[in-house]
Amino acid sequence: MARISPTLIFQFIISSLLSSFAMTIVSGENHGFVRSIDPKFIGLQREKLTHIRLYWHDIVGGHHPTAIDVVPPPSKSSPTNFGLVRMFDNALTQGPELSSELVARAQGFYASAAQKELSLLMAQNFAFVQGEFNGSTITLLGRNSVFNKVRELPVIGGSGVFRFARGYAEARTHTFDLNTGDATVEYNIYVLHY
Numbered sequence: 001m002a003r004i005s006p007t008l009i010f011q012f013i014i015s016s017l018l019s020s021f022a023m024t025i026v027s028g029e030n031h032g033f034v035r036s037i038d039p040k041f042i043g044l045q046r047e048k049l050t051h052i053r054l055y056w057h058d059i060v061g062g063h064h065p066t067a068i069d070v071v072p073p074p075s076k077s078s079p080t081n082f083g084l085v086r087m088f089d090n091a092l093t094q095g096p097e098l099s100s101e102l103v104a105r106a107q108g109f110y111a112s113a114a115q116k117e118l119s120l121l122m123a124q125n126f127a128f129v130q131g132e133f134n135g136s137t138i139t140l141l142g143r144n145s146v147f148n149k150v151r152e153l154p155v156i157g158g159s160g161v162f163r164f165a166r167g168y169a170e171a172r173t174h175t176f177d178l179n180t181g182d183a184t185v186e187y188n189i190y191v192l193h194y
Contacts, residue, residue, distance in 0.1 A: 039194075044164070044194045045194055046194070047192055047193065047194055048192070048193065048194070049167075049190065049191070049192050050189075050190075050191050050193065051188065051189070051190055052133075052138075052187075052188075052189040052191065053186065053187070053188050053189075054092040054093065054094070054103055054104065054126070054186075054187050054189070055092065055093045055094070055095060055096045055100070055174065055184055055185070055186055055187070056090055056091075056092055056106050056171075056183075056184065056185040056186075056187055057090050057091045057092075057093065057098050057182075057183075057184055058088060058090050058182060058183045058184075058185070059090070059180075059182050060086070060180065060181040060182060061177075061179075061180030061181060061182055062180065062182075066088055066089055066090045066091065067086050067087070067088035067089075067090065068086065068087055068088075069084060069085070069086050070085050070086065070087045070109070071083065071084065071085035071111075072084060073112065078112075078115070080112055080114055080115060080116070080117060080118050080119075081112040081118075082112050082113075082114065082115045083111075083112060084111065084112040085109055085110075085111040085112075086109060086110055086111070087108075087109045088106065088107070088108060088109065088110070088124075089105055089106075089107050090105065090106040090107075091105065091106075092104040092105060092106050092126060092187075096174050096175070096184055096186070098184075102129065102130070103128065103129070103130060103131065104126045104127055104128040104129055104133075105126075105127045105129060106124050106125070106126055106127075107124065107125050107127055108122065108123045108124030108125060108140075109122075109123055109124075110122045110123075110124075110144065113143070117145065117147070118145070118146050118147060119143055119144065119145045119146070120143070120144040120145075120146060121142075121143065121144075122140065122141070122142060122143075122144045122153060123139075123140075123141045124139070124140050124141075125137045125138070125139050125140075126138045126139075126140070126187075126189070128160075132161070133160070133161050133162070135160050136158065136159055136160030136161040136162050137158050137159045137160065137162065138155055138157075138158045138162050138165055138189060138191060139155065139156050139157045139158055139165075140153045140154065140155055140156065140169055140189075141153070141154060141156045142154050144171060146173070149172065150170050150171070150172055151170070151171040151172075152168050152169070152170055152171075153168065153169045153171060154166075154167075154168055154169075155167040155168055155169060155189065155190075155191050158191070158193065161193065162191060162193045163193070163194065164193060164194055165191050165192065165193045166191070166192050166193075167189065167190045167191035167192050168189075168190055169187050169188065169189040169190070170187070170188045170190075171185050171186070171187055172185065172186045172188075173185055173186075174186050
C-alpha cells in the first residue's frame, strides 16, 4: 500500500480549512439557498418616511382613453360590473387638473371583484418620470371600495429610491363624471424607504 507524505496531508487539511473558512465569510450562515447579510452591504442606510400627494386621472371615455377594458363583465345585468378587468396608463399630476405638471404614470389594472358592492382589486405601479424620484416606482396592491370617502391601499414595494418600500396610500375621489366614467382621484402616499 502506498504511503501518503505527511506534508501532503498537512497541505490538504490546511487548504480544506481555509476554503471552508472562506465560504463561511462569503455566505454568512449557510441555510442552503438563504443567507443573512448586513443591510449596509447593499447600501441601505437609515430608513425614512416620505409623504407624496398626487392626482390620478382615469379617462375611460373619448378618443384617447387611458384605461381600456381587457375583460368585459360577463353579465350585463351585474350592477357592480363583476368580472370587469380594465388596464390603465394614467397620468399622475401635481395638481387636480389634468393640465398640471406630470410627475408620474400609474400603470396597472383594476378589476371589479365584488358582487354586492362596487369594490375593485387594484394593482398598480406609480412610475416617476421627473424630479428626485425619476426612474423609481412605488407598487400598490389592494382593495378599493370606490364609494367610501377614503380608501386605503397597501404599498407593497418599489424600485430605485423606493427599494424595500412599505407603507400605505389613501385614495379620495376628487371628481367623477357619471356620463363618461372619467375620474380624478387624490392619492396621499406614506412610504417608508431607505
